[in-house]
Amino acid sequence: MRLINLSTNVSRAISCRSLTTIATSEPSKPEMKTKFPGPKTATMKNEMSKVHQNASTRAFFDYEKSFGNYVVDADGNKMLDVYMQISSLPLGYNHPELIALAKDPRIITSLVSRPALGSFPRTDFADMVKNSLISVAPKGLSEVQTMLCGTSANENALKTAFIYYSAQKRGGKPPTAEDLASCMKQQLPGTPKWTVLAFNGAFHGRSLAMLSCTRSKAIHKVDIPAHDWPISPFPRYKYPLEKNIDYNKKQDKDCLAHIAEQFKLRKAKGEDIAAVIIEPIQSEGGDHHASAEFFKGLQKITKENGSVFIVDEVQTGGGPTGTFWCHEQWGLETPPDIVVFSKKMISGGYYYSPALKVNEGYRIFNTWMGDPTKLVVLEKVVKVIKEQGLVKQAKDVGDFLKSGIANIQSSTDNIQNLRGVGTYVAFDLPTSALRDKFIEHSCNLGLHVGGCGDNSIRFRPALVYEKKHAEITLDIINQAIKKL
């Protein structure tokens, strides 16, 4: 068998015509050439629609020309991006240390000779996992399962919880012959009636089971059958927090009481709540926060019922809240049972506590079970985050951004309920229409920002977002608010 050095191979290849250029620096400020989205986006959307449904397409981006905190769209508009592909790019666009990975043979072999990871991992797979996911594991959780996206990670977290809960009910024993026979007919006892408790306003993905936990917007859910699973309220605080202490404490108390009641009601019906799934900050649903006391109380109830406590950090994980994992801020005495990630973590997946490890083959399984190319990228992302102190930077720049918005707020009624940790900042406008107008003005002033919930603005910059970017952001917020 002949072997070839990749460098020769790539060197030969790169003389080829198809090569283009990739940006290596940011513009000093936004620069708009057309309205956003512009005419080229409109043409491309029409063209794309002939071969691929695209009702949600907002703009076409030129990913080779984008760099750092700045995205360049099809019309050549250069925008400061504080939405960052729905919060999924940790280091912004085309970070030089990541572009250098083009040389890494693990990328190209894993891409073109993709392993069925559950059966045939790469010889270096354990190292890949250690150098990436394990090096930033939440305290108390030292094992992980990779998946392809947040939704598949959440699906498998639920399965892990059901498997664990069923085994507990059997006194730790494996499924019986009756369990195995009845599950093929989807009947009791092999197919249990266990349920999952999730919250009003939650977002956990859009597969059928995850939609049964998701209650952020009706258009996501309508016409799709659902599991009849319990729904509890998530606290809805008044801001500023320091002026609404009693009201907010009562929110916590009422929500916890509702949750405890659901456990009782479902147990009485033989529909035990096997797992509780919750976001540290309800993001898609409108950036709703809850107190450390609420989460501690929730963990306590969950534990008392022998149920699995799943923290969905798909959007909050990876540093933007000023700690690597948002749940670190709660001061839990024991870790969550499962912590789910995706987005800024490049790979989907979940950390699990040792008690939940599934030791029987093919129960947590699929063909790809993740993607090694993403772990190679994450390895480098984690290195850059640590070397450059980017989590601390997110905290500091986030504080600067929030206090800047507070200043603007003092002279307008259109900014309400300012809230956030790190750069994970949000505020509300009085109505949906005003919120949408604010986004339109901001984008046309060169700030690419996103909304969430009914009338909120959410900031989701990359971790390379610095004070100078926050200053431009504040300037544009100020202008956009004045235009309302």
Added chain:
Amino acid sequence: MRLINLSTNVSRAISCRSLTTIATSEPSKPEMKTKFPGPKTATMKNEMSKVHQNASTRAFFDYEKSFGNYVVDADGNKMLDVYMQISSLPLGYNHPELIALAKDPRIITSLVSRPALGSFPRTDFADMVKNSLISVAPKGLSEVQTMLCGTSANENALKTAFIYYSAQKRGGKPPTAEDLASCMKQQLPGTPKWTVLAFNGAFHGRSLAMLSCTRSKAIHKVDIPAHDWPISPFPRYKYPLEKNIDYNKKQDKDCLAHIAEQFKLRKAKGEDIAAVIIEPIQSEGGDHHASAEFFKGLQKITKENGSVFIVDEVQTGGGPTGTFWCHEQWGLETPPDIVVFSKKMISGGYYYSPALKVNEGYRIFNTWMGDPTKLVVLEKVVKVIKEQGLVKQAKDVGDFLKSGIANIQSSTDNIQNLRGVGTYVAFDLPTSALRDKFIEHSCNLGLHVGGCGDNSIRFRPALVYEKKHAEITLDIINQAIKKL
């Protein structure tokens, strides 16, 4: 903004220490150094288990040293691979035309500046889709939706069916205010009770909803709650087909009658069957085939009931059956409503008929909705398949393989029910234990082969599998059978 030519960037990078070597040719025959799996796999499995559950791990592979039809494991065993990462590598390992993609800037930018495809596609995304998926679209289907894997594709195919079916029930009108309000509580009418009909022995993935359609093995399903959806029998033929015509025709007839009955029963309960999902060949469940007449009859019943006909070609698609899509062999008068793919297609996703296009935003949506790096690879895969006539080759080499196995069969009782189209060949052994023993012998003789169902062997070579590989395969089958 500065721009840099990628060739400079990569050239600079490739001088770096971390570069290793990638194989560029096949060995002439298998070469075993240890038992399979060997001692290095055992050590690595133990090491991996400290950080990542791996109960299903069979062997660690050296993906840089593997090439074409040959995989090299951690212990240096060189095996002819007719399982190919659970049928997911179309051109085998490290195909030179794919390795050359290391130079393509679309790969590295899409990897490190990954788009949220549903909102912000690349400016060249429509071209990527046209040059890859659309260039091999099943007859009559000219639009596609990319997803990350087969399971997420199936989940979204079901959602598409539910949305379509609900709209038909409303006379084509959008959801009412009552629909939108009630779905947030997961109640009628916004959350319908529509069901999906799938088959005994089927495999459609392992998310909760897809597990409700999957009935291949109990260990996949046990302890996981399921939707109460109808199950019909899939024909179980006797072989050889030409000697069991009447029996097999009766199978078709009985199964179709059962299906028609399910439509009636569910409609009477207000649990209309909104979609039927079926594999052209039940693969995971044991390589069960059905006749063109059966599939035509199934499409007819589905159509008469206003239900959506979903063909899951995740494992059959992409050429191995001797036609690019297996369902081409049925001679349907109108195309299936949805055709789902993944595995050999590199990207997950589904083709849909124009009537099923979802024109409202955020109903078929998630953050990534696919991965452009996979489309760049598929573009090249399709080019190689067409240039080299690999679908025709799969047919011819498959015929050679099957007739060779038929020869071996004539002198043993241990090969039963030989069946297949193209290289998608299978046979049964008398028991599970004998099947497992056969796999063990074959692997230790250097043929990496996989099982399916209770006691079947399935052949899933890459499309670059030639007559010379089939000859080695036959030689090893012969030896392994003699060792039983």
